[in-house]
Amino acid sequence: MGIQSPDIHSLLTQLHLKSTLVEPTVQKDVEALFRAIFGLTSEKGRIVDLNHQVMSLSRAPRRDSRKLNLGYTMLSLLAFAQEHEINLDEAIRDALTSIAERQEMYQRWGKRKNVAILGSACDCITNGHIAFAYAILNSPCGIDEVWFMPSGEYVGSKRLTDSVHRIAMCKLVDQIDPRFKYFGFEIEQGRRSETLRTMLDLHNHPERAQHRFFFAASNESAVSIADYDGADELINRNEIPFIVVPRPGYPVNIEEERYRWFLSKPHIYLGDAKGLIEMSSTVARNLYQQNEIEEARGCVPLIFHDYIMTHNLYRSRTA
Numbered sequence: 001m002g003i004q005s006p007d008i009h010s011l012l013t014q015l016h017l018k019s020t021l022v023e024p025t026v027q028k029d030v031e032a033l034f035r036a037i038f039g040l041t042s043e044k045g046r047i048v049d050l051n052h053q054v055m056s057l058s059r060a061p062r063r064d065s066r067k068l069n070l071g072y073t074m075l076s077l078l079a080f081a082q083e084h085e086i087n088l089d090e091a092i093r094d095a096l097t098s099i100a101e102r103q104e105m106y107q108r109w110g111k112r113k114n115v116a117i118l119g120s121a122c123d124c125i126t127n128g129h130i131a132f133a134y135a136i137l138n139s140p141c142g143i144d145e146v147w148f149m150p151s152g153e154y155v156g157s158k159r160l161t162d163s164v165h166r167i168a169m170c171k172l173v174d175q176i177d178p179r180f181k182y183f184g185f186e187i188e189q190g191r192r193s194e195t196l197r198t199m200l201d202l203h204n205h206p207e208r209a210q211h212r213f214f215f216a217a218s219n220e221s222a223v224s225i226a227d228y229d230g231a232d233e234l235i236n237r238n239e240i241p242f243i244v245v246p247r248p249g250y251p252v253n254i255e256e257e258r259y260r261w262f263l264s265k266p267h268i269y270l271g272d273a274k275g276l277i278e279m280s281s282t283v284a285r286n287l288y289q290q291n292e293i294e295e296a297r298g299c300v301p302l303i304f305h306d307y308i309m310t311h312n313l314y315r316s317r318t319a
Contacts, residue, residue, distance in 0.1 A: 024089075030075055031082035046083065050076050055265065061140065061272040113144040116216040116243055117183060119198070121281065122150035122170050123161045124308060126300050128279035130176060135245055135273040136216055137179060143214065143243070147183035148173050163187050165313060172303050203239050213240045214268075218247040222262045241266040248278035288314035 034041070041049070053076050057069040081088050116136045120129065125148065133146040150166045160166065167187060173180035185205070186198060202213055217225070222244045225235065244262040262269050279299050287296035288308060297305045308314060 024087075027078050027082040027088060030078040034075075034079045041079075041083070043083075046076070046080050050080060051265070058141070058265075058268065059271065066140070113211050114142050114214065115211045116143045116146045116214045117149050117202075118146055118216045119149045119151060119186070121160055122148060122166045123281055124284055124300055124313070125169055125173065125304055126279040126281055126284050127298075128277045129281075130301060131275050131277040132216070132218070132245055133180060134177075135270060135276055136243055137177075138275075139243075139268075139270050139273060141214075141243060141268050141270070145179045145181055146216065147181045149183040149185055150187045152186040152189065161313060165307075165311060169304055169307055172307065175303055176301055199240050215240055215242045217242055217244050217262075218250070219244055219262075219269075220247045220250045226261060235261045235267075241268065243268045243270065245270045245273050246276065248276050250278075285314045291315070 050073070053069065053073040057066060057073050060066040060069045078088075080086075081091070116133075118129070118133060118136075122129075129148075133148075136143050136146055148170045150163070150170050151160070152163070167182070167184060170182040170184075173182060185202065199215065205213075207213075222242065242262055244267065261267070284296055284299040287293075287299060293309075296308075300308070
């Protein structure tokens with residue numbers, strides 16, 4: 001069993017043999033300092049403060065800012081422990097023992113990749129999509145891969161290119177970066193593009209045994225989600241959080257409470273994402289249709305441009 005492993009057992013023993021993991025006077029001094037500066041803080045107030053500090057830490061874009069936010073978080077935890085008469089030494093030792101006892105489970109979870117699912121018509125994939133995917137991979141939230149999931153059918157009147165071509169283009173994304181993958185969950189089953197239904201079905205998908213799923217969305221799309229039927233269930237389910245990325249040129253008014261849902265855990269808002277490009281598929285398709293080939297070529301990665309030209313896509317269709 002996990003705790004019988006020699007390495008884990010010896011490490012745990014070494015920690016338990018240490019007389020002190022957290023100096024008790026540190027808790028008292030921090031709590032006294034907080035009381036002198038901020039006055040008495042209610043339990044609810046302290047929990048709110050802890051949530052705020054953890055959220056700030058998760059959004060910190062640089063090493064120096066993460067270090068500072070980690071310090072704030074630790075101070076709040078020390079104050080909380082002192083206010084509730086929690087012996088941190090005991091709490092840490094208990095937690096270490098629990099982790100060791102569940103070693104096998106943690107090893108299984110540790111092998112799972114964090115995957116952001118980028119749902120789109122993928123008709124066609126532009127430089128904007130690729131920059132969006134890189135912004136997620138390069139963010140502090142620890143995403144290992146971005147999977148491009150072309151939609152099956154759109155609810156509404158939007159006309160899409162034949163699925164054969166959209167699938168083929170998505171299967172080329174790993175030639176741009178091996179961390180980009182094609183995911184045919186909707187299109188290969190002819191599914192309608194309904195975010196809530198897709199999320200509920202993905203929750204039971206066999207791939208979840210090896211991967212932690214996140215949904216990737218622009219802030220423009222995220223705001224519109226608040227108006228969906230079933231929005232509350234979509235937003236409040238914790239199994240598949242959203243990663244929301246700003247769309248250049250589309251400032252979003254989030255003064256209304258219901259439009260701020262993606263600013264709270266478990267969702268992640270990459271407000272400081274870098275290198276984003278505003279380039280829509282509609283613009284690219286229109287340029288191909290209008291025979292503005294050189295300009296169109298600048299809108300999409302070369303590998304997709306070559307595919308579009310080889311298969312004469314968009315040249316005779318209405319965008």
